[in-house]
Amino acid sequence: MYLVKNSPRALFAALIPLAIVDAVLMAFAVAGGQVADPAGVPAPDQILVFYAGRMVINAALLFAGHFMLRQWAISSRLAYGLMGGVMAAVSYGIAIRNHIQLSAPGDGTVVTIGLLPTIAGMISGFLYGQFAGLSQAAGATGATPPADASEAPAAPLVFDGPVRVRTSVAGMAIAAIMPTVLATLLPYTLLPLLMHGFADKSTAHIFAAVIPAQTFMAMLVISVIPSIIFMLCVHHVARAMSRNRAWEYAAIGGIAAFACGLILALVVPLLAVLLVPAAFCGSVMAALYRRFAGIEPVPLPEIVIATDPNALVGADHPSRRQHGVILSN
Structure with a gap:
């Protein structure tokens, strides 16, 4: 029996998706406050306190979920992904209940807005299980200890047969976000020009945070489904070519x-300028998928259900190339 390790480094890495989503939602909240009530926009220190509070809650709940799964001796990636989604939803509910956020969601949007941190939490749970690694539980081997202390312990299980890359939904989701991340980095190159164009520097800082957040949300909606389809095709092409x-x-x-x-x-000649960035993005997506998907044994051939024993002959058997004859009276 194997359990997922306790790893602070894996916990920090797993919090990255939640940190990005919380930052995007907080940027939209600041922008909305700037439009509705400019005088009521909180100071940067207060924004930082709200953000840090959300991240502390996320980290505590994620580690608590990991501790519960360890107690139940569950180490599957699916379980950790579901745990991360549940814990992120609980964190979102706690933030709304205790007003640990800049603005409350509008009427009829509480569940809709909560879907984004929940999905990010599922990715975070998967990442924790991936980065933390596994360790064998003490006394979980089930083997009787040898009577003679000089006897060597049993060798660990090994496999030297054919393997292939797994089909991983979580790996595809992580790879599908890469175009969004790369597209979001582009507005940051325009931040000096953006801040220079505003006379009010506080407004410039708000828009400098909102434009990348808006780019992130727009690209996420536009590109995530095509990216998943693209990654699925690349994966099956690589599997058909036996590339691991x-x-x-x-x-x-x-x-x-x-x-x-x-x-x-x-079709659209102007898109020719995106050929090299698209190739780079595709390479990063495929490499990320391979990193998080893992490998599995090649499945055995399907069992044949036969009703006629005479049909159980090879493809080169003479009976496959000629017909038997029964002379009738």
Whole structure:
């Protein structure tokens, strides 16, 4: 029996999706307050306190969920993903109940807004289980200790048969966010120009935070489904070619993205400038998927259900190439 390890480093890495989502939602809240009530916009220190409070709650609940799964001896990636989603939803509910946020969601949007942190929490739970690693539980082997102390312990289980890359929904979700992340980095190059164009520097800082957040949300809605479909196709192409290494996945992803961009450029010539960025993004997506998907044994052939024993002959058997004859009276 194996359990997921306690790892502060994995916990910090797992909090990255929740940190991004909370930052985006907080930027929208600040922008909304700037439009509705500019005088009531909180100071930067207060915004930082709210943000830190949300992250502390997220970290505490995520680690509490991990501790519960350890007590129940559950270490599957699916369980950790579901645990992360539940804990993120609980954190969102606590923040609303105790007003640990800049503004309350509007009427009829409480559940809708809560879906984004819940999905981010599922990714965070999966990442924790991935980065923390597994350790064998004490006394979980079930084997009787040898009578002679000089006897060597049993060797660990090993496998040297054929393997293939797993089909991972969580891996595809992580890879599908990469176009959104890369597109969000672009507005940051325009921040000096943006802040220079405003006479009021406080307004400039707010818009400098809102524009990347708006880009993130727009790209997330636009690109996540096509990116998942693209990554699924790349994965099955790589599996059909029996490619398992990360650099092989990256090469296939880059070529596939370049080909897709080339097809679009034939229709819209202006898109030709995106060929190289698309190839780079495809390579990163495929490499990320390979990193988080893992490998599994190649399944055995399906069992044959036979009703005629005479049909159980090989493909090269003479009876496959000629017909038997029964002479009738």
